[in-house]
Amino acid sequence: MKAAAFEHACPASVADAIALLAGEADARVLAGGQSLGPMLNLRLSHPRLLVQVNRLQELTGVAADADAVTIGACVTHAAIADGLTPDIGGGVLARVADGIAYRAIRNRGTIGGNLCHADPAADWATALTALDATMLLQGPDGARSLRACDFIQGAFRTALLPGEIMLAVRVPQLPADARWAYEKACRKPGDFAHAMAFVLLCGGRRRAVIGALGARPLLLEDDDVSLAGATHSLRALSGLDEVQRRMQLVVLSRALAKAQA
Amino acid sequence: MQGSASGEGIGRSVPRLEDDRYLRGKGEFIADIRLAGMRDLAFVRSPVAHARIRAIRKPPGAEAAVFVAQDLVGVQPIVAVSGLPGFKPSAQPVLATGKVRHVGEAIAVCVAPSRAEAEDFAAAVDVEFDELPPVVDMRAALTSEIRLHDHWDNNVFLETFVEVAPERFAQPAPIVVRRRLRTARQCMSPLEGRGVVATWDRRVEQLLVYSSTQMPHIVRTGLAGCLGLDQARIRVVAPDVGGGFGYKGILLPEEVCAAYLACRLGHPVRWIEDRREQLTGNANCREHDYDITLHAEADGTLIGIDAEAVVDAGAYSAYPFSACLEAAQVASILPGPYAMQAYRCRTFSAATNKPPILPYRGVARSGVCFALEVALDAVARHAGLEPHEVRLRNLVPAAAMPFENITNKLFDSGDYPECLRRVIAAIDLPGVRRRQAAATGPLRIGFGCSIFCEQAAHGTSVYAGWGIPMVPGFEQAVARMTPDGGLELRVGIQSHGQGLETTLAQVAHEVLGIPLASIRVVHGDTALTPYSTGTWGSRCMVMAGGAVGTACRELAERIARIGAHLLQAPQEAVRVGAGLVSGPGGGVPIAEVARTWYLRPQDLPSDVAGAGLEATAGYKPPRDSGTFSYAAHAAVVSVDTELGDVRILDYAICEDGGTLINPMIVDGQVIGGTAQGIGTALYEEMQYDAAGQPLGSTLADYILPGATEVPEPRILHMQTPSPLTLHGQKGIGEGGAIGPPAAIANAVNDALAPFGVEITELPITPRRILAALLAHSG
Ligand SMILES: Cc1cc2nc3c(=O)[nH]c(=O)nc-3n(C[C@H](O)[C@H](O)[C@H](O)COP(=O)(O)OP(=O)(O)OC[C@H]3O[C@@H](n4cnc5c(N)ncnc54)[C@H](O)[C@@H]3O)c2cc1C
Numbered sequence A: 001m002k003a004a005a006f007e008h009a010c011p012a013s014v015a016d017a018i019a020l021l022a023g024e025a026d027a028r029v030l031a032g033g034q035s036l037g038p039m040l041n042l043r044l045s046h047p048r049l050l051v052q053v054n055r056l057q058e059l060t061g062v063a064a065d066a067d068a069v070t071i072g073a074c075v076t077h078a079a080i081a082d083g084l085t086p087d088i089g090g091g092v093l094a095r096v097a098d099g100i101a102y103r104a105i106r107n108r109g110t111i112g113g114n115l116c117h118a119d120p121a122a123d124w125a126t127a128l129t130a131l132d133a134t135m136l137l138q139g140p141d142g143a144r145s146l147r148a149c150d151f152i153q154g155a156f157r158t159a160l161l162p163g164e165i166m167l168a169v170r171v172p173q174l175p176a177d178a179r180w181a182y183e184k185a186c187r188k189p190g191d192f193a194h195a196m197a198f199v200l201l202c203g204g205r206r207r208a209v210i211g212a213l214g215a216r217p218l219l220l221e222d223d224d225v226s227l228a229g230a231t232h233s234l235r236a237l238s239g240l241d242e243v244q245r246r247m248q249l250v251v252l253s254r255a256l257a258k259a260q261a
Numbered sequence B: 001m002q003g004s005a006s007g008e009g010i011g012r013s014v015p016r017l018e019d020d021r022y023l024r025g026k027g028e029f030i031a032d033i034r035l036a037g038m039r040d041l042a043f044v045r046s047p048v049a050h051a052r053i054r055a056i057r058k059p060p061g062a063e064a065a066v067f068v069a070q071d072l073v074g075v076q077p078i079v080a081v082s083g084l085p086g087f088k089p090s091a092q093p094v095l096a097t098g099k100v101r102h103v104g105e106a107i108a109v110c111v112a113p114s115r116a117e118a119e120d121f122a123a124a125v126d127v128e129f130d131e132l133p134p135v136v137d138m139r140a141a142l143t144s145e146i147r148l149h150d151h152w153d154n155n156v157f158l159e160t161f162v163e164v165a166p167e168r169f170a171q172p173a174p175i176v177v178r179r180r181l182r183t184a185r186q187c188m189s190p191l192e193g194r195g196v197v198a199t200w201d202r203r204v205e206q207l208l209v210y211s212s213t214q215m216p217h218i219v220r221t222g223l224a225g226c227l228g229l230d231q232a233r234i235r236v237v238a239p240d241v242g243g244g245f246g247y248k249g250i251l252l253p254e255e256v257c258a259a260y261l262a263c264r265l266g267h268p269v270r271w272i273e274d275r276r277e278q279l280t281g282n283a284n285c286r287e288h289d290y291d292i293t294l295h296a297e298a299d300g301t302l303i304g305i306d307a308e309a310v311v312d313a314g315a316y317s318a319y320p321f322s323a324c325l326e327a328a329q330v331a332s333i334l335p336g337p338y339a340m341q342a343y344r345c346r347t348f349s350a351a352t353n354k355p356p357i358l359p360y361r362g363v364a365r366s367g368v369c370f371a372l373e374v375a376l377d378a379v380a381r382h383a384g385l386e387p388h389e390v391r392l393r394n395l396v397p398a399a400a401m402p403f404e405n406i407t408n409k410l411f412d413s414g415d416y417p418e419c420l421r422r423v424i425a426a427i428d429l430p431g432v433r434r435r436q437a438a439a440t441g442p443l444r445i446g447f448g449c450s451i452f453c454e455q456a457a458h459g460t461s462v463y464a465g466w467g468i469p470m471v472p473g474f475e476q477a478v479a480r481m482t483p484d485g486g487l488e489l490r491v492g493i494q495s496h497g498q499g500l501e502t503t504l505a506q507v508a509h510e511v512l513g514i515p516l517a518s519i520r521v522v523h524g525d526t527a528l529t530p531y532s533t534g535t536w537g538s539r540c541m542v543m544a545g546g547a548v549g550t551a552c553r554e555l556a557e558r559i560a561r562i563g564a565h566l567l568q569a570p571q572e573a574v575r576v577g578a579g580l581v582s583g584p585g586g587g588v589p590i591a592e593v594a595r596t597w598y599l600r601p602q603d604l605p606s607d608v609a610g611a612g613l614e615a616t617a618g619y620k621p622p623r624d625s626g627t628f629s630y631a632a633h634a635a636v637v638s639v640d641t642e643l644g645d646v647r648i649l650d651y652a653i654c655e656d657g658g659t660l661i662n663p664m665i666v667d668g669q670v671i672g673g674t675a676q677g678i679g680t681a682l683y684e685e686m687q688y689d690a691a692g693q694p695l696g697s698t699l700a701d702y703i704l705p706g707a708t709e710v711p712e713p714r715i716l717h718m719q720t721p722s723p724l725t726l727h728g729q730k731g732i733g734e735g736g737a738i739g740p741p742a743a744i745a746n747a748v749n750d751a752l753a754p755f756g757v758e759i760t761e762l763p764i765t766p767r768r769i770l771a772a773l774l775a776h777s778g
Helices: A014-023 A036-041 A077-081 A092-098 A103-108 A111-117 A123-130 A227-236 A242-260 B019-023 B115-124 B138-143 B216-227 B253-265 B275-281 B325-333 B365-383 B387-394 B416-427 B429-438 B460-466 B500-512 B540-567 B590-599 B663-683 B735-755 B766-777
Strands: A007-009 A027-030 A049-052 A062-064 A068-072 A134-139 A142-147 A152-154 A165-172 A179-186 A193-202 A205-211 A218-221 B039-045 B051-057 B066-068 B106-112 B126-131 B156-164 B175-182 B195-201 B206-211 B234-237 B269-272 B288-296 B302-314 B342-351 B443-456 B475-481 B487-491 B519-522 B575-577 B580-583 B586-589 B614-619 B627-640 B646-656 B714-718
Touching (some): A014 A027, A014 A049, A014 A134, A014 A165, A077 A092, A077 A103, A077 A111, A092 A179, A111 A123, A123 A179, A123 A193, A123 A205, A193 A242, A242 B766, B039 B115, B039 B253, B051 B106, B106 B115, B106 B253, B138 B302, B175 B365, B195 B253, B206 B216, B216 B234, B253 B269, B288 B365, B302 B325, B302 B365, B325 B365, B365 B387, B365 B735, B387 B443, B416 B429, B416 B443, B416 B646, B429 B443, B443 B735, B487 B540, B500 B519, B500 B540, B500 B575, B540 B575, B540 B590, B580 B590, B586 B590, B627 B735, B646 B663, B646 B735, B663 B714, B663 B735, B735 B766
Parallel strands (some): A007 A049, A027 A049, B039 B269, B206 B234, B302 B342, B487 B519
Antiparallel strands (some): A062 A068, A068 A165, A134 A142, A193 A205, A205 A218, B039 B106, B175 B288, B443 B627, B580 B586, B627 B646
């Protein structure tokens, strides 16, 4: 199928982009187009205006300080996978980015687009929830920030308000004693996962996030980070059958074993 | 082994001549064709599986751009009959009339300057439906009160029944295994989808249809019938075609629509299928359900097969292969390469609210091989034998060849047991068993094998029995010298990946010795080539190859006559070969013969060669019951028993395709088929929900194996020439796709055996494995 007709704007700044979005109720931000493109072609989405942002320097910068690494929303998965962005320790961001889709998609797909699209099986939603990243947003009414666990609200649902743009994500540096593991089960390399778990252990604290649940990622903390805790939480979720629960538990237990190894 | 001195003839792995244009992106596929004034078509397709159409409203202001069934004045529905007794034909409307019978069925067609605009119109067409309960499951279809075709008394296109010595089944056998097995509905997925460009050629007053098809002549015949045109008023051209596999062996409603509109509107139109149409709306394949029982002696010797099979044939009988080919095939090929005393098989071609089924590479055989070989492994376990041992007990031995099997198939030649022994040696079964014993964690190892034979290039005697709209007879080829000594070969088949532009040239080279660089193969155009049923059934190398060989021999005689005159030698004393006519006193190049006949006739006596240097010959093997190539596949897999992932660790194939015209191309066919067989085994499945909705619409939902899923198979060759064909060749185009589902399923089941679990449904997904393990462990 071919997309329905739309207008296409390439603003010169984030301020212009926000003004364009404010002027057209039926507008969408376009970053790498790796999720929005197929949605347009399948006519699942038919906005009047596309505001393309992935060439804006304000959205492609990276910075690091003692506490965190800040990555522009329009930095591509490929740039992160190739180590062109600062690391938070242990090569974790590159590792996650490298496992997303295929090279062609990583070349264009962006970290911000991935988070704003909020596919329940997307890698960044799970990983950045575990890493407790913060999303920096800018809208007509100013700037605000949200933790990943508050930003992702459900399958394809975020806290992004109409007219808002994600500027960057801020990912805390990992302490030296941090141990982590990221596991996923896919039908083939590059496909969306059908089970995934990110485990982070540091300073006596434990975090585990289970993704690909058809809903927002499931965050388990401290004492709940165990197979028993996960079993309990997964049972409480609707829409999962026994096979899906079992796969998630296996992936979690493998991630736990790796992180503890 | 044959093989010409120049290294370009039969038996040589010559690089493919057509690859130069393909690999440089210089081919011309259907979507590359640009005609002045051409407009795009988009179809309004049914969103529901089964409904009466109450009303269709065209978008106000755009009425002229939208066509519904009543607008296609005089267009007849597509009807594919079968002569098998009891067959119920269906009328497949080009655009739905009255009722829709599957999701994706075309209801209206919209014309616009671009596809996007045509889709805008399509989205604005308003269709009101009275929904009817759908028939979705093929077994339920057999007894359902709901009727797809209102005047039918059930939902069965055809029921068949064969039995031989059924009394043997009444006696208790030492081993009896019964299995219920299922294969999924698949979507054939060539790289290039379907597509049509149609225009009225004013100069020759002819409808010119470019179509991405495997059978241009059959499309022409079918189109003429639907449009009420003389066949001479239609020319069908298949340009470069990016894969077919059976998906393009069909007359399409879209083709009829496009052809009609080109005649009526006075400007060219085109329809280029997209993935969504391919996956949700167009013909699917391979959906079988088996209830199979094997009776065997205690030592594993087969007594017989007693089976019932249902094939989900979808809503309509597709032209030309009909809705019955697949199921009727099942009944005739289920005994596989084995000898047995008794056989009983009942089949049903069930009509359901799904797209019509089409024969896909390995037609019915991948399902049949899966059913029989999985059941045979169960016999092996009962008899305490290794899988290959039970097969060796039952395979037709070499000494029995040629062999007429229990369903009267004539196995032409070969050594089936040796083929199996070689593949078992290649896979190192003792080594696999050692690794298997050492694996105790969640990752288990399994071994599986399969062996099958593949009937190919079967002709009149077989197809006359099916009575479908086309029965292949003599295959023709034209061999024509050009005045500069080049050779044109004109064949009615179509090459879409098989490398026939190379292999047919190799056959001609073998006869005439003209260099490959000077041979052109012309195909895929009804105006330029002799009539042919096209490319399907692994028939081309045998049939078109035989025709080219025969035409070139005829041409060689004519060349010899002229050459003898030029050499002033008696005709009996000259020979044609290596590009020369040679006689006792020297030789004359074939090019010189051609130049003389065309341009310097004064050098020849007036009576020497009126027939000229263009020969048409028809070819048919002396017995046209088909060649039987055969192959054994062996797979070693690992199964993650916690996640259900299957990895192929090793894969070996031993195949016998008779004389190999080009071994490299044969390997390519085997590898490509194997990739598709792996798809059938592990990945490909279009599921339908209870409402008859397909559950996938993109390649993110319909999983095809890719580079990371297909191991490089190790291929061993045997070459037992067929006694029936011109050069001993056998058809091998489909075999690669037949063996993997059975071999892989057996390997997975071998890995799961310690858990007491057996997989009986394809594809073998992580979910199916885990569900089976969970069900077993309670
Ligand atoms: C075949 C395939 C396989 C894939 N596999 C995976 C996988 O395994 N794991 C995975 O995580 N992902 C996968 N993806 C998705 C991929 O990662 C996409 O790149 C990503 O989801 C979208 O990023 P984008 O820059 O292309 O965004 P776009 O497609 O341009 O936009 C996506 C959405 O986000 C919005 N948006 C984009 N940027 C901003 C912004 N700065 N501010 C506000 N809104 C914004 C858009 O309006 C749109 O709604 C796959 C995609 C494909 C096609």
